[in-house]
Amino acid sequence: xxxxxxxxxxxxxxxxxxxxxxxxxxxxxxxxxxxxxxxxxxxxxxxxxxxxxxxxxxxxxxxxxxxxxxxxxxxxxxxxxx
Numbered sequence: 001x002x003x004x005x006x007x008x009x010x011x012x013x014x015x016x017x018x019x020x021x022x023x024x025x026x027x028x029x030x031x032x033x034x035x036x037x038x039x040x041x042x043x044x045x046x047x048x049x050x051x052x053x054x055x056x057x058x059x060x061x062x063x064x065x066x067x068x069x070x071x072x073x074x075x076x077x078x079x080x081x082x
Contacts, residue, residue, distance in 0.1 A: 016060070024071050030063040
């Protein structure tokens with residue numbers, strides 16, 4: 001089982017997806033395509049002005065991210081217990 005998970009992680013890291021897994025969730029998030037003619041793999045570009053902002057390229061920002069919840073995340077207390 002561990003070998004299968006490791007192999008799947010290696011394949012996903014080489015492809016257009018980023019894999020994140022912990023005991024609470026498994027996430028697959030899109031990454032910018034290296035062959036994109038618009039952003040050339042950078043993921044976007046800066047728009048001008050006094051306060052420049054990053055505009056995301058559609059090669060990754062318009063794709064869905066996939067998330068599987070495994071265990072509930074424990075609630076954080078509002079105040080410390082001491």
